Amino acid sequence: MTFDAQTELQSASLTQAQPASTHAVRPRVGIIGGGVAGSTVALRLAQQGQLDVVLMEQGPSLVNGPPMCHLHAGGNLYREISDEQCLKLLKQSIDTLKLYPHVVNVRPTVIAVPTRDAGDPMALLPRLEKLKAAYAELVARDPDNARLGPPAHYYRLFDRQQLESLRDAPLPEVPQSPEQWMVPLAKSLDFDSVQWPLVMVQEYGLSLFRVAASAELSLAQFPQVEVMCRTRLLDAKPRGAGWALQFEQDGQSRTITVDYLVNACGYRTGTLDDVLGEPRQRLVEFKAAYLAHWPEAQGTWPEVIFHGARGTPEGMAQLTPYGNGLFQLHGMTESITLFKSGLVASDGHSAQPRLAPELEAKIQRGWPEAVVDTRSRAAIAHMSHFLPEFANAQPGGKPLFGAQQIPGTDPSLRAADVSFGRQRYARTEIVKASSALTAANAIVAQLSEQGWVDGQELSLPAINRDEVVARAVELAESRHYPKQLALPSGG
Numbered sequence: 001m002t003f004d005a006q007t008e009l010q011s012a013s014l015t016q017a018q019p020a021s022t023h024a025v026r027p028r029v030g031i032i033g034g035g036v037a038g039s040t041v042a043l044r045l046a047q048q049g050q051l052d053v054v055l056m057e058q059g060p061s062l063v064n065g066p067p068m069c070h071l072h073a074g075g076n077l078y079r080e081i082s083d084e085q086c087l088k089l090l091k092q093s094i095d096t097l098k099l100y101p102h103v104v105n106v107r108p109t110v111i112a113v114p115t116r117d118a119g120d121p122m123a124l125l126p127r128l129e130k131l132k133a134a135y136a137e138l139v140a141r142d143p144d145n146a147r148l149g150p151p152a153h154y155y156r157l158f159d160r161q162q163l164e165s166l167r168d169a170p171l172p173e174v175p176q177s178p179e180q181w182m183v184p185l186a187k188s189l190d191f192d193s194v195q196w197p198l199v200m201v202q203e204y205g206l207s208l209f210r211v212a213a214s215a216e217l218s219l220a221q222f223p224q225v226e227v228m229c230r231t232r233l234l235d236a237k238p239r240g241a242g243w244a245l246q247f248e249q250d251g252q253s254r255t256i257t258v259d260y261l262v263n264a265c266g267y268r269t270g271t272l273d274d275v276l277g278e279p280r281q282r283l284v285e286f287k288a289a290y291l292a293h294w295p296e297a298q299g300t301w302p303e304v305i306f307h308g309a310r311g312t313p314e315g316m317a318q319l320t321p322y323g324n325g326l327f328q329l330h331g332m333t334e335s336i337t338l339f340k341s342g343l344v345a346s347d348g349h350s351a352q353p354r355l356a357p358e359l360e361a362k363i364q365r366g367w368p369e370a371v372v373d374t375r376s377r378a379a380i381a382h383m384s385h386f387l388p389e390f391a392n393a394q395p396g397g398k399p400l401f402g403a404q405q406i407p408g409t410d411p412s413l414r415a416a417d418v419s420f421g422r423q424r425y426a427r428t429e430i431v432k433a434s435s436a437l438t439a440a441n442a443i444v445a446q447l448s449e450q451g452w453v454d455g456q457e458l459s460l461p462a463i464n465r466d467e468v469v470a471r472a473v474e475l476a477e478s479r480h481y482p483k484q485l486a487l488p489s490g491g
């Protein structure tokens, strides 16, 4: 098995590979893929100080893959996943904020169960109680874990009467209390479209662009890490106890050797598994979120989730607020976020699930404008079932989209991290950004067992928040997205 780039591979001229380094020298780790997973592994390994790291990313900058807008500190968006996954996501999210402190948009998430939905809001409570207790325990163990506010306030309920009383309340510029956060929703919600009570939970937003900027600026502080963007791995072969990696950069093919290989290729992880002859079962799902301008939007919004049965026309609707009337929308139906044949599985012949050509084309070459318009308008209509005035919103530009991998066969899996193949080979298999650090820690633990590193706890030199924001804005603009997606928003 080979990469899709087989023809280029055949015509490429190989330079002489050096033998894999020995432990008398410093071991070198090669990481393929500079998404949040690969970048986080690179940071954790760099911090150990005993390794050299090469991070290859085919795109022009780090973290340029599928979007991320929600931290998932408790997994409350997903009714269908286990409590165990939710607890894992809670802890992973808190740890992620220690690694990347400038990436979060501090605003709560409001969860509503629609009237048309078969669910019951009270059925959400046992899990919320478990999460609150687990959060309290984490904070009791280490006060630095209190990243989501006081544990006693992790969630709270609002009944219809409370929301009615907030309808005429003044709109605060910077909300200071749960009630103040509810005011914009109280003014816009169709009260009959949802069941009561509503839940407000301290699940915050995430800025993809500030994650990208944080990863880039943090890695720049470590001379032992070589970040190679616009660099595509073409082939990998065993060489001594390590690996020879053939890659293309600036139209030239070159080879380096590494002692340990990390496959962090995101939805293309299976392509490298195939090259190495490593069988693995996984799913890949293509999804998209849309931008909308709602100039009449008033006040500072929380994130709002309207639950719904996934894949049906009444699938979950997610409203993610940014500044200046810009919102990001998900609608878990086939006409909005999901796609016909958008979920594909690997088979006995290949570890790489194959997306339909039209979906792969969307990733590689972008979207026809008419499709952007139709799907953005469908997303706006989906949301206006609950917020009638949202029907006046207009499509807000290029969608956020991409494919993500899900290891195994369960499409609802949300908390996954890493798996190890043959000796000196690891693959990150995260479904949510907050799992990247768990994957990185597991790789550090394995290398520590082998005596390559000491396995030091996480501790990184601080990076400047203003620099992160400035770089994030540059990245957003270079990728043709509004700069609001990069700016800190919320209270």
Ligand SMILES: Cc1cc2nc3c(=O)[nH]c(=O)nc-3n(C[C@H](O)[C@H](O)[C@H](O)COP(=O)(O)OP(=O)(O)OC[C@H]3O[C@@H](n4cnc5c(N)ncnc54)[C@H](O)[C@@H]3O)c2cc1C
Pocket: 032, 033, 034, 035, 036, 037, 038, 056, 057, 058, 059, 063, 064, 065, 066, 067, 068, 069, 070, 071, 072, 206, 231, 232, 233, 234, 264, 265, 266, 267, 268, 285, 286, 287, 288, 289, 400, 401, 402, 403, 404, 428, 429, 430, 431, 432, 433, 434
């Ligand atoms: C619509 C949508 C919404 C989402 N929302 C959220 C959210 O709110 N919160 C959240 O936590 N997660 C969200 N996710 C999931 C999240 O985007 C992914 O889990 C995350 O991006 C995976 O990171 P990764 O580093 O594993 O993969 P990627 O980000 O895909 O990175 C893999 C990298 O490998 C590179 N690469 C691949 N092959 C090669 C090669 N041969 N040579 C060199 N480089 C290569 C690619 O260019 C890419 O940059 C969402 C996903 C989608 C699709």
